[in-house]
Amino acid sequence: MLRRWAVGLVLVAAVGLGVYAWRSRDVSVPPPSEAPQGLKAQIRSFGEEARESLSEVGKELDDLKVQASVRTALSLNRSLRSSSIDVTAETGVVILGGRVDGEEERARAEALAAAVPGVTRVVNRIQAAAGAATAPGRTLGETLEDQTVETRVGLALSLDRELRSSDITVQAYRREVTLGGEVGSETLRERALQTARDTASVAAVVDRIRVRAVAARPGASRAERAAAAQRAVNANPHLQAFNLQVREEGDRLVLRGAVHTPIEKDLAIVVAREAAGGGVDDGLEVRAGA
Numbered sequence: 001m002l003r004r005w006a007v008g009l010v011l012v013a014a015v016g017l018g019v020y021a022w023r024s025r026d027v028s029v030p031p032p033s034e035a036p037q038g039l040k041a042q043i044r045s046f047g048e049e050a051r052e053s054l055s056e057v058g059k060e061l062d063d064l065k066v067q068a069s070v071r072t073a074l075s076l077n078r079s080l081r082s083s084s085i086d087v088t089a090e091t092g093v094v095i096l097g098g099r100v101d102g103e104e105e106r107a108r109a110e111a112l113a114a115a116v117p118g119v120t121r122v123v124n125r126i127q128a129a130a131g132a133a134t135a136p137g138r139t140l141g142e143t144l145e146d147q148t149v150e151t152r153v154g155l156a157l158s159l160d161r162e163l164r165s166s167d168i169t170v171q172a173y174r175r176e177v178t179l180g181g182e183v184g185s186e187t188l189r190e191r192a193l194q195t196a197r198d199t200a201s202v203a204a205v206v207d208r209i210r211v212r213a214v215a216a217r218p219g220a221s222r223a224e225r226a227a228a229a230q231r232a233v234n235a236n237p238h239l240q241a242f243n244l245q246v247r248e249e250g251d252r253l254v255l256r257g258a259v260h261t262p263i264e265k266d267l268a269i270v271v272a273r274e275a276a277g278g279g280v281d282d283g284l285e286v287r288a289g290a
Contacts, residue, residue, distance in 0.1 A: 063089040066118040070094055073112045080109055085126060087113075092120035103128045104143060111147040115155055138174065145201070146172040153177055153199045160195060168192055168209065175203035182210045182235075210235045216277050225276040226253050232275030239268050246272055246280065254283040262286055 067089040074080050074087070083105060086097035094113050100106050106128040113122045138146065149172040157163045157170070166188060169180040177196050183189050189209045196205045212235060216228035229246040233239050233255070242264070244257035255272050259265050265284045272280045 062118065063091065066092065066094065066116065069116045070113045070119065073116055074109060077108065077112060079105055080112070083109070085109055089119075092118060093123065094119050094121070095123045095125060097125045099127045101128070103140070104147075107140070107144045108147045111144065111151050115148070115151040142174055145175065149175055149177060149199070149201050153179075153196050153202065156195050156199050157192060160191070162188060163192055163195065166192065170196075172202075175201055176206065177202050177204070178206040178208055180208040182212050184212050186211055186231075210237065215275050218277070220277070222248055222251075222253065225279070229253065229255070229272040229276035229280055232271050233268060236267070236271050238264065239271065242268075244268055244284070246276070247283075252281055253279055254281045256283045258285040258287045260286070260288060 067087055070087050070089070074083075074085055080100070083100045084098045085100065086095075088095045088097075094116075096109055096113060100109065106124065106126045109126060110122050110124045113119060150170050153170045153172070157166075157168055163183075166183045167181040168183065171178045171180070177199075179192055179196055183192060189207075189211055192209060193205055193207055196202060211231055215232075216225040220228070226246045226248055233244050233246065239259075242257055242259050244255060244259075247254050247256055253276060255268060257268075259268060265282070265286055268284060269280065269282050
């Protein structure tokens with residue numbers, strides 16, 4: 001009986017202590033229903049900060065890409081590759097510094113940088129050596145315009161996957177563009193000329209492109225051999241002015257036409273025979289003033 005009474009007293013004391021602890025709890029702690037709202041606010045704030053950080057990183061990467069592209073464009077230009085030009089970029093604005101040999105090189109660097117994708121403005125702080133002059137017959141403004149045209153045409157050619165590996169040169173004089181160099185086929189030659197004609201600010205296009213001679217394959221037909229020899233003769237810069245013709249005459253291939261000197265005659269025969277794989281007869285004449 002005494003034991004039951006003691007156990008009951010302990011239970012009453014435990015209940016009393018529990019009630020006291022519940023009443024004296026910290027009322028400043030928000031009810032459970034309010035806790036998720038605060039957590040949501042913290043998550044939202046963290047997300048906004050993360051997005052801002054990612055945006056800044058993206059801008060820095062874009063600037064680095066533009067900076068690298070401008071440096072590459074300058075290094076690929078044969079008149080600027082040895083110059084000491086500093087390049088920095090910030091939100092599309094490119095700042096050029098350093099020193100070049102003359103005012104024309106300074107202007108060329110600015111035109112090249114301005115043509116790079118992603119560049120919105122160029123600040124040209126390059127110092128040019130004293131005494132530099134513009135190209136004969138052109139004002140400084142015309143020189144700058146021609147350099148811009150050259151850059152645009154060169155960029156248009158490089159963006160064509162069929163032409164990017166071709167050895168094509170670009171020169172502009174008062175917006176008249178002269179294309180030179182060499183391509184692998186007549187189709188590529190026409191494609192390059194049309195690309196230049198379609199480029200903004202180009203007034204005219206002069207064709208100086210050579211089609212690379214390709215020898216006829218072993219076992220080729222007589223017509224294929226004649227075509228290969230004709231391409232080779234047409235592509236040779238020392239023979240282009242003579243309009244020589246490789247003709248099928250019966251079962252023979254004959255090179256016809258006239259040249260100025262015996263040396264030019266020998267050259268034409270060698271070029272035609274190498275391209276055709278042999279078997280081209282000499283039907284050329286040597287005439288002064290031909």
